[in-house]
Amino acid sequence: MTTRALRAITVLTATAVLGATASTAYAAQHTDRRAPGIVGAWARAWNGTDPQALGALFTADGVYTDEAVAVTFRGRKEIAGWKARADTLIDNVHVTVRTTRLDGERVTVRAVYSGHLKGAPKPFAVPMTTVLDLDRNHCRISSDKDHYSLATVLAQSGLPADWTPPAA
Incomplete structure (x- = not known):
């Protein structure tokens, strides 16, 4: 050559x-x-103190699933109830959106989920991926699936792997 x-x-x-x-x-x-504005509203709702603000972002028959703790909630009232429960268990719950990817009516959100489990010696900050399925107008969430490592949350918090929250 x-x-x-x-x-x-x-x-x-x-x-x-x-x-x-x-x-x-x-x-x-x-x-x-x-990414549609609903992503910012979703993060603000998690970072805020009004559980109804999170529920209001969902369609009437919306579904929220926290894969780490294997729970699913249906409808605005149950979803708002989950946010209220999270607020009683975790101080300074915070979601920091890092990146988003919109594909049709689905948004994949990569974020950092952080807070301080009440009674734990240390706070946590773990990577989280959330998959949001939106309505046709991208105004409401029809499905939210949160994926993060509960084992990492507990380890960072200084809690044993078999720790469970106190009863409501």
């Missing part, structure tokens, strides 16, 4: 790599812009 051919291959390869890197970086930076 000639020097000229090698130079051409090097330039083409570098161009392809730079183009792929730039488009990937652009996509990573701009995923949040495509």
Whole structure:
């Protein structure tokens, strides 16, 4: 192969790599812009103190599932009740949205879920992935599935792996 051919291959390869890197970086930076406003409202509701604010974001027959503790709630009232229960068990519950990805009527949210379990020696902050299925207008949540590691929450909190919250 000639020097000229090698130079051409090097330039083409570098161009392809730079183009792929730039488009990937652009996509990573701009995923949040495509997400509907419901994602911000959802995070604000979790970070707030009014359980009804979370319930109000769901369709009347909406479903919330916390995969880590294997519970599911249906309807605005039950979902608001779950938020109220979380607030009694965890001080400073906070969701920090890191990235979002919109695909049709589904939004995948990568976030940090943090707080301090009451009675635990230390706070926790764990990665969480939430899958939100939205109504056609992207105004309400029809389904929310939260995925995070309960084992990591308990370990970071300084609690034993078999810890269970006190009865309501």
